[in-house]
Amino acid sequence: MTELADKKCVPCEGNTPPFDTKEIHKYLKKVDGWDVKSDNEKSYFLIKEFKFKNFLESQDFTNKVGIIAENEGHHPDISFGWGYCKVKIFTHAIKGLAESDFILAAKIDKI
Numbered sequence: 385m386t387e388l389a390d391k392k393c394v395p396c397e398g399n400t401p402p403f404d405t406k407e408i409h410k411y412l413k414k415v416d417g418w419d420v421k422s423d424n425e426k427s428y429f430l431i432k433e434f435k436f437k438n439f440l441e442s443q444d445f446t447n448k449v450g451i452i453a454e455n456e457g458h459h460p461d462i463s464f465g466w467g468y469c470k471v472k473i474f475t476h477a478i479k480g481l482a483e484s485d486f487i488l489a490a491k492i493d494k495i
Contacts, residue, residue: 389487389490389493393484396478396484401478401480402479402480405428416493417493418430418432427479429473429480430486432471432492433468434468435467436467437467439467442466442468449492453488458475460472
């Protein structure tokens with residue numbers, strides 16, 4: 385089986401249903417340290433906080449995430465500050481999770 389990080393994100397136009405919890409748990413085993421949460425609308429998303437020694441390391445990591453996101457055409461929500469970067473991933477078009485979300489998470493983990 386191809387590693388998730390070796391795959392390419394596929395654009396979603398909203399014509400496929402989001403993963404159910406069984407599928408989410410199957411893919412969650414393939415990424416490192418990501419949590420699955422749900423929002424007020426019961427839509428699932430991936431989230432992970434990365435820790436760093438200072439602001440510059442956080443900023444550098446954030447910029448690398450941005451480059452990957454742009455190359456993949458899949459854009460997470462990112463917040464960062466001194467010593468941390470939080471990345472939240474979901475597929476906006478389906479208000480939930482799909483394979484591309486886990487692909488992006490795997491690519492971010494390789495930074």
